[in-house]
Amino acid sequence: MDSIPRRSARYHFDYGRQSRLASQPGGAAIRFGRSVEIAVIDFHTHSAASDGALSARDLIDRAAREGVRCMAITDHDTIAGYLSVCQSVPSGLELISGVELSCQWGRAGIHIVGLGFDPAASVMTRHLESLDKARRERAEKIADKLDRSGMPGALEGAMAVAEGAQIGRPHFARWMVLAGHVESEEMAFKRFLGRGKSGDISMLWPALDDTVATITAAGGLAVLAHPLDYKMTATRLRALTDAFRDAGGVALEVINGRPRPGDTDTLWRLVRERDLRVSVGSDFHRDSPYGAGLGVEIAQIPEGMGVWEQL
Numbered sequence: 001m002d003s004i005p006r007r008s009a010r011y012h013f014d015y016g017r018q019s020r021l022a023s024q025p026g027g028a029a030i031r032f033g034r035s036v037e038i039a040v041i042d043f044h045t046h047s048a049a050s051d052g053a054l055s056a057r058d059l060i061d062r063a064a065r066e067g068v069r070c071m072a073i074t075d076h077d078t079i080a081g082y083l084s085v086c087q088s089v090p091s092g093l094e095l096i097s098g099v100e101l102s103c104q105w106g107r108a109g110i111h112i113v114g115l116g117f118d119p120a121a122s123v124m125t126r127h128l129e130s131l132d133k134a135r136r137e138r139a140e141k142i143a144d145k146l147d148r149s150g151m152p153g154a155l156e157g158a159m160a161v162a163e164g165a166q167i168g169r170p171h172f173a174r175w176m177v178l179a180g181h182v183e184s185e186e187m188a189f190k191r192f193l194g195r196g197k198s199g200d201i202s203m204l205w206p207a208l209d210d211t212v213a214t215i216t217a218a219g220g221l222a223v224l225a226h227p228l229d230y231k232m233t234a235t236r237l238r239a240l241t242d243a244f245r246d247a248g249g250v251a252l253e254v255i256n257g258r259p260r261p262g263d264t265d266t267l268w269r270l271v272r273e274r275d276l277r278v279s280v281g282s283d284f285h286r287d288s289p290y291g292a293g294l295g296v297e298i299a300q301i302p303e304g305m306g307v308w309e310q311l
Contacts, residue, residue: 040295041308042071043098043115044225044256044281049073049081050100050166053286056081064090068295070308072098074113074281077131078166083119096311100225102131103211104204105240108230112211112244113253113279116311117220124218127206132166138201139167145198146172151181169193212247221307222249223279226256227270228263241274251307255280257292271305279307 046052047059054062056073059081063071071093073082079099089095099114117124143155157175158167165171173188182188193199206214212222224244227237241252252274254267271278280296287293298306 039299040068040297041280042068042282042284042295043096043223043279043307044074044100044113044253045071045284045294046075046100047073047081048163048165049078049084050075051168051170051285052081056085059284060085060093060095061090063294064093066294068093070094070096071294072096072113072115072281074098074100074115076100076166076168077102077135078128079119079124080164080166086119097220099128101127101211101215102203102205103208104206105208105243108232108240109203109205110208110230110240111225112208112215112249113223113225113281114215114218114220115223115279115307117215117218119218121218123214127211127214130206134203134205135167138203139172141201142169142172142193142199145201146176146192149192149198151176151179153179169199172199208243209247212244212249216248221251221310222247223251223253223307224249225253226283227252227267228259229256238270238273241270241276245274245276249276250310251277251279253281254278255296257281257283258290277307277310278305 042063045059047054047056049056052059052075059073060071069092072095075081077099079097082095082097086095086097096116097119101112101114103110103112139155139158143158146154154172154175157179158171161174161178162171169189170185173185173193176182176188176192177185182191191197215222222244224241227241230237230240232240252267252271254264254271270276278301280298282292282294282296284292284294
């Protein structure tokens with residue numbers, strides 16, 4: 001890594017809108033490396049295969065329309081959305097394999113994004129099967145808690161809402177609204193599903209080391225997703241980053257959605273100190289006044305720093 005940004009550097013990013021560079025007509029074929037043809041990328045998005053609002057087809061079609069040149073669908077613990085569209089990608093868009101894997105570091109739940117892996121690798125399919133089983137068992141426990149709170153039929157209702165997607169608490173929240181138990185999904189979390197509530201069922205996810213090893217063994221690159229969302233002290237965050245790097249992780253997600261002032265500076269310091277690369281993504285789930293749209297401009301990230309240059 002030759003071009004490490006200096007401590008005083010400031011970087012400009014465009015969130016969820018098309019880059020002027022990306023929209024130039026008649027550009028060369030998309031390729032990884034330093035190329036203005038992929039000035040807008042998105043390596044953290046969600047489809048309806050997990051907890052996103054758009055089908056994988058609608059997601060990639062929209063990304064292509066909005067000028068994203070390279071992206072990954074990183075659904076929670078499933079690659080079903082990616083597999084449903086990977087053979088029919090819109091012209092001008094490069095789609096790489098992706099997933100956001102749940103894992104455990106100590107008592108903390110952590111998310112690791114895997115990029116560019118072989119989706120047919122047996123080590124990955126076994127890992128995803130184990131996560132699917134764990135999520136189903138968790139859903140049964142959540143439903144039991146809701147049943148005891150006077151809401152019978154929660155599992156069947158949430159599964160109907162999920163429509164085959166990887167089931168999670170947002171599906172229970174939506175069912176609770178539809179069934180008339182609460183007025184809003186926010187209220188469902190506040191009263192029943194949020195942290196410390198009866199429907200907040202703890203899980204022992206796979207270890208961080210094993211999760212990174214799975215991605216690496218499948219030929220992919222591991223990215224520590226939204227590092228500041230774990231609400232750790234600076235010392236503990238550095239320890240997490242060290243554990244991630246020592247396990248074979250290669251990049252930190254420096255941009256996730258709409259970062260707060262100072263967040264990117266904090267993460268750039270970690271990247272420099274730990275000799276890691278950077279990844280960026282919108283973490284797009286649905287249109288929201290609080291969330292970012294699809295795509296992040298990367299034109300001002302120094303050469304040699306982007307994880308996309310290793311794919």
